[in-house]
Amino acid sequence: MAFEGLTERLQGAMRKLRGKGKISEKDLRETMREIRLALLEADVNFTVVKDFVKQVRDRAMGADVLEGLNPAQQIVKIVDEELTKTMGDEAVSLNKSPKIPTIIMMVGLQGAGKTTTAGKLALKLKDEENARPLMIAGDVYRPAAIDQLVQVAEGIDVPVFQLGTDVNPVEIVRQGLAQAAENHNDYVIIDTAGRLQIDEQLMNELSEIKDLAHPDEILLTVDAMTGQNAVATAEGFNDKLDVTGVVLTKLDGDTRGGAALSIRAVTGKPIKFIGQGEKMTDLDVFHPDRMASRILG
Numbered sequence: 001m002a003f004e005g006l007t008e009r010l011q012g013a014m015r016k017l018r019g020k021g022k023i024s025e026k027d028l029r030e031t032m033r034e035i036r037l038a039l040l041e042a043d044v045n046f047t048v049v050k051d052f053v054k055q056v057r058d059r060a061m062g063a064d065v066l067e068g069l070n071p072a073q074q075i076v077k078i079v080d081e082e083l084t085k086t087m088g089d090e091a092v093s094l095n096k097s098p099k100i101p102t103i104i105m106m107v108g109l110q111g112a113g114k115t116t117t118a119g120k121l122a123l124k125l126k127d128e129e130n131a132r133p134l135m136i137a138g139d140v141y142r143p144a145a146i147d148q149l150v151q152v153a154e155g156i157d158v159p160v161f162q163l164g165t166d167v168n169p170v171e172i173v174r175q176g177l178a179q180a181a182e183n184h185n186d187y188v189i190i191d192t193a194g195r196l197q198i199d200e201q202l203m204n205e206l207s208e209i210k211d212l213a214h215p216d217e218i219l220l221t222v223d224a225m226t227g228q229n230a231v232a233t234a235e236g237f238n239d240k241l242d243v244t245g246v247v248l249t250k251l252d253g254d255t256r257g258g259a260a261l262s263i264r265a266v267t268g269k270p271i272k273f274i275g276q277g278e279k280m281t282d283l284d285v286f287h288p289d290r291m292a293s294r295i296l297g
């Protein structure tokens with residue numbers, strides 16, 4: 001289960017304070033030490049952990065929490081609020097273009113869940129807004145990638161624009177956008193190629209697609225199971241493409257929590273959606289406060 005270890009350790013750290021009418025500075029220091037270790041063990045970025053712990057400690061010291069009523073409960077509340085803040089505070093919705101189509105470019109490493117998420121998002125837009133999205137198959141390096149997108153699209157009854165694997169992806173996107181204009185599609189979702197690691201050639205190609213398509217939204221898909229690597233990936237893509245949002249996938253797995261808690265703080269970019277399963281309906285809007293509650297258990 002996601003966050004299992006982290007939840008247990010955080011609860012354990014704070015349980016020790018329960019029932020105490022007054023908390024000494026030494027108690028607080030010990031609790032903060034345990035929280036810090038719990039976060040580091042969950043693979044949360046070191047700087048994020050440092051800032052988080054300082055923030056919680058300062059608030060606990062500052063607001064007479066230690067002397068007040070129910071200090072343990074107040075500290076739980078502060079931890080909850082600071083976790084929420086670290087993950088961005090508010091849900092951030094999809095960027096929309098004032099005139100159709102809204103163009104969404106999906107980017108991410110191979111296996112992160114890009115193609116699956118493109119389908120999930122198309123279905124969400126169809127279901128919630130009665131939208132008529134068009135998907136563009138821009139991954140020409142793996143023939144299986146196009147087949148996969150076509151299969152996903154058939155399952156949710158959304159059209160795919162594709163020109164096979166022999167045409168340059170920038171040209172595919174150009175022609176796909178022309179088709180979307182002709183058909184008055186209100187959304188275009190561009191699936192792009194992924195690699196096992198960030199490489200310059202791929203980044204240049206993605207930049208070219210970005211320059212041509214002027215996407216309203218560049219959604220980076222990252223695998224929550226990969227912890228700090230997910231954060232490094234996010235930084236790499238963001239440096240080159242200035243992404244507008246992140247989709248964190250595989251939160252139904254036993255991720256430790258590092259990616260969820262670090263990405264916003266490290267990149268400054270909001271997590272907009274979370275993937276919670278392999279089915280097309282398993283995509284949810286990311287709510288930092290709900291995620292904080294889930295982490296605290």
Ligand code: GDP
Nearest residue numbers: 110111112113114115116249250275276277278
């Ligand atoms: P891409 O290479 O980035 O396009 O990745 P895919 O979309 O092909 O996804 C790779 C694998 O991850 C597939 O088996 C997907 O079914 C799976 N996957 C994607 N998102 C999720 C998710 O949120 N939860 C789970 N459990 N599996 C996912």
